[in-house]
Amino acid sequence: MAPSTETLTAERILxxxxxVLRRHGPAKATVVDVARALGVSHGSVYRHFRTKAALREAVTQRWLDRTAKALSGIVAEDRDPQERLLDWFSALFAAKRHKAGDDPxxxxxxxxxxxxxSGVVDDHIADLTGQIAAIVRDGVARGxxxxxxxxVAARALFQATGRFHDPCxxxxxxxxxxxxxxxxLLELVLRGLRA
Incomplete structure (x- = not known):
């Protein structure tokens, strides 16, 4: 049964x-295709996302936020900062590999x-480097x-490890x-951070 517009949420649209993007690719996917998949009019989709570009940006942000949210749990843990930093970068690499390999x-x-x-990507990178900075800051406080x-150290770490998380x-x-x-590489960069 087709959902009504009252039950249509931004999350369901995303x-x-x-x-739809998986099936048709970014060049051919349309808002009409999304509406058809949901059993609603394209106007219902536009009530949640004003433009096709806004919809595409929201789905990109949602995709990037999944990784950032998973990593934030590591940042919040109260344990050795060096272990957390290793685990954080390992989790980032694993998440990126998973996304690339499991759903090409x-x-x-x-x-x-x-x-x-680019704005969404810039925000994502700022979020990730902020997470690294929090771990580094804690490591400095603990000696x-x-x-x-x-x-600055967080940005350098992020850039130095780019080969293992940059999708290119x-x-x-x-x-x-x-x-x-x-x-x-992680051993090398961590050696440079140690007090």
Whole structure:
């Protein structure tokens, strides 16, 4: 049975949009396709998202927020900052590999969408580097890390590890030996942070 507009939520629209994007790709997916998948008029979708661009930006943000939310739990833990930082980067790498390997059609679609949504991507990167900075700041307070500016250190860590989370490197993530390279890089950057 088709849902009524009263039960139509932004979250349901975003879920349907992901499915439509997976099926048709970003070039061919339309708001009409999303509305059809939901059994509503395209006007009902536009009541929640004013434009196709707004809908695409929202679905991109939702996709990126999943990763940030999962990582925020590691930041909040009360344990050794070095272990948390290792776990945080490992979880980021695993999440990116999972997205690229388990659903390559949707991953390719989101590569296109993130290119269109630079503000959303910039906010996502700021969120992630803020999480790193919180761990570094805690490490400085506990005497584990030596960093005069945790925000600058966080940006440097994020950039130094880019090969293991920047989607442009996705093809390399399944190569033999990638885990050893990742571990070696983390050991190197953490050595540079230690007090």
């Amino acid at each position: 879920e349907a949009t992901e499915e 059609e949707l991953f390719a679609t989101f590569m296109v969408l993130t290119g269109e949504s 584990t890390f030596a960093a005069s500016d945790p925000v 490197y996705a093809r390399e993530w399944e190569q033999p030996g990638i885990e050893a390279e990742f571990d070696a």
